Amino acid sequence: MNCNKIILKSKNVFVLLFLSILIISCNKNKDEIEDYEDYVASDNSKLGIEVDDQELGIKFYPPKDWELRQTSISKKIESRGVKNNNENFIYEPTYVFFNSSVGGLLSVGKITTSDSTLSRSAKLNYYKGLLSQKYKDNNLMVAKFIYSKIYFTQFHLQKENLTSFKIVFENSVNSIIQFDYTLPSNEIDNNILSVKASIGSIRLK
Numbered sequence: 001m002n003c004n005k006i007i008l009k010s011k012n013v014f015v016l017l018f019l020s021i022l023i024i025s026c027n028k029n030k031d032e033i034e035d036y037e038d039y040v041a042s043d044n045s046k047l048g049i050e051v052d053d054q055e056l057g058i059k060f061y062p063p064k065d066w067e068l069r070q071t072s073i074s075k076k077i078e079s080r081g082v083k084n085n086n087e088n089f090i091y092e093p094t095y096v097f098f099n100s101s102v103g104g105l106l107s108v109g110k111i112t113t114s115d116s117t118l119s120r121s122a123k124l125n126y127y128k129g130l131l132s133q134k135y136k137d138n139n140l141m142v143a144k145f146i147y148s149k150i151y152f153t154q155f156h157l158q159k160e161n162l163t164s165f166k167i168v169f170e171n172s173v174n175s176i177i178q179f180d181y182t183l184p185s186n187e188i189d190n191n192i193l194s195v196k197a198s199i200g201s202i203r204l205k
Contacts, residue, residue, distance in 0.1 A: 018134060036147040039154055040200030047197050048097075054205065056094060057081075057118050057171035060179075061201040062106055063194035066097040078130045089113045089127050091178055102187045105199070111168070111176035127176060128168060131155050148203055163188050172204050 040185040047061035062068070078089040093109035113128055118126055132142060137155040145152050155166040179202070181195050 009086065034143050034145045036145040036152075039143060039145050039152070039196065040147050041193050041196035043193060043197045043198050046194040050201075051095065052205070053094065054109060056083070056108070056177055057175065057205045058085075058177060059201075059203045059205060060108070060193060061169075062095075063096040063104070063191070063197055063198045064074060065101070066099045066104060066106055066194075069098050071098050078127065078134065088115075088132060093180075102191055103184050104178075104187070105182045105198065107178075107180045109176055109178060124168070124176055126171055128153055131166065131168070150204060152199075158185060162183050163172060165199075167199055167202075169202075 001002055004177045032034035046064050047064075048059050048064050048066055050059060063094040066085050076091040078091065090112050091109055092112070095106075095108040097106040097108075098104070113123060113127075115123075132140065132155070135155060135157045142157040143154045143156070145154070150169050153168045155164075155168070157164050157166070161184055163183055163185045165179075167181075171177055179199070181198070183195075184190055
């Protein structure tokens with residue numbers, strides 16, 4: 001028996017095994033993080049005036065003709081299903097933009113929790129899990145993508161005649177930020193590029 005041939009075959013098997021693992025790994029990452037081009041746009045003509053917020057640690061542009069209003073949306077509590085309020089997540093909008101011609105609403109704010117049992121790294125995943133559970137019966141589609149060095153998670157859902165895009169991510173100090181775009185479902189096709197352009201304008205400070 002030729003030992004050189006045995007060694008050569010062994011090397012070939014190893015190379016094929018390595019390539020197979022590499023391909024599987026790449027496909028898995030592709031499933032987890034999607035192409036940002038499906039979720040953002042860069043058309044500046046569809047954007048309003050820049051907002052620069054030191055406390056939220058972000059800069060962004062609302063869609064064009066979406067006017068800033070006094071914050072009239074109260075705190076929204078996302079519960080973990082227990083009675084103890086210390087284990088809830090609270091969304092308190094800092095900005096509210098409204099487009100009266102199409103009935104569009106954008107709120108922007110921070111997600112907070114006083115639950116000391118969750119590590120800083122676990123808070124975002126737990127909050128995203130809450131949203132997935134809450135809206136699972138609302139034609140929910142969840143996507144993850146990276147843009148401008150930000151790891152975004154988008155929750156696209158339909159509730160009655162409204163469609164919402166909830167964009168969740170962490171700022172530079174690991175605070176959870178949420179953008180919530182809501183439109184009548186029959187207005188989505190005419191306004192989706194403005195929403196995508198606004199999402200694409202988000203930057204960390």
